[in-house]
């Protein structure tokens with residue numbers, strides 16, 4: 001039983017036999033992808049306040065020291081990003097700051113907000129005005145919180161991390177697998193194209209990795225909403241000295257992800273944290289969001305590779321490198337999908353009116369989105 005699943009009303013049972021089968025999978029059991037994709041983004045660290053204290057994370061600041069970006073600051077980051085050809089505003093920030101963060105709540109109140117989610121809605125509007133498609137990862141969300149912002153996001157995400165209870169998530173307020181899975185399920189119910197993933201090396205066993213991937217697959221089978229799964233190695237920083245998974249571990253777990261997940265889900269590794277060039281033959285087909293402008297604020301010591309390094313990885317693998325949008329093509333309405341698209345289309349309406357409108361608009365941003373879709377991205 002996955003910890004917290006019953007408490008959060010998540011009904012997933014992972015069969016031991018499925019776990020055992022997946023444990024037998026290695027790089028020799030998967031085929032390399034036919035192309036490698038990436039998105040151009042700016043990273044917008046809306047607040048460094050966080051209700052949790054994951055022991056591997058240097059991102060959060062303690063109460064009394066946390067910061068909150070103003071709409072003017074968000075606009076500036078987005079404008080620079082749009083000027084540099086980005087298509088995505090990645091809003092990734094501390095998980096729903098609790099009441100200990102009086103400085104954050106006071107500032108939000110002054111700006112007319114009683115939660116980070118209503119404020120997120122306002123800054124998503126700013127991003128759209130500046131010509132970027134929002135992809136928000138605010139951590140765990142209730143249905144009401146996600147519904148507050150869903151129609152202004154092209155896609156959203158949260159890392160499952162792992163289905164196991166691990167020491168790295170200890171403490172009085174902690175990430176719980178059941179609540180993460182509940183968030184992933186809520187995205188399915190609300191028809192939000194979704195990114196999730198596993199964090200490897202935080203005390204997770206091989207069985208836990210297999211179970212985590214199978215739990216993501218189970219959610220996707222129910223809602224068809226998962227667009228990509230990130231296989232992310234934990235990396236050392238000022239708060240975490242537990243080490244990073246070795247190459248053999250990354251190769252095996254990446255192959256397990258590729259094998260466990262249906263073809264329409266991309267398998268992504270972040271090229272600043274993982275040895276991407278040695279994982280192409282294990283089935284990765286995406287290099288995630290990379291930024292020509294901003295740091296990876298979660299792991300600021302790990303610099304984004306330049307575009308030419310991504311090109312070198314693709315060239316070495318003998319596959320084309322393609323720019324993509326933060327929402328994958330199978331979720332787009334027919335009129336926006338490219339003629340040659342041969343993947344499995346996700347049935348139903350996945351994009352709100354505001355997002356469809358910016359994708360179809362005749363302004364510079366709309367033209368840029370459509371040129372990325374047409375494969376003329378770069």
Ligand SMILES: O=c1nc2n(C[C@H](O)[C@H](O)[C@H](O)CO)c3cc(O)ccc3cc-2c(=O)[nH]1
Nearest residue numbers: 039090137156157158159195288289296326
């Ligand atoms: O720059 C980063 N981007 C992260 N991304 C963004 C990702 O690279 C792109 O935004 C997506 O591929 C959408 O285009 C995440 C997105 C999620 O929804 C969930 C988790 C992550 C994790 C990271 C991350 O640690 N660093």
Ligand SMILES: C[C@H]1O[C@@H](n2cnc3c(N)ncnc32)[C@H](O)[C@@H]1O
Nearest residue numbers: 056057159199232233234235240298
């Ligand atoms: C946005 C995502 O960043 C990841 N994250 C947080 N800290 C680290 C670290 N030290 N190494 C790698 N990934 C990390 C978590 O998986 C979170 O969900």
Ligand code: SF4
Nearest residue numbers: 050052054057094095
């Ligand atoms: S990983 Fe996210 S939830 Fe965990 S402490 Fe860092 S900001 Fe908070």
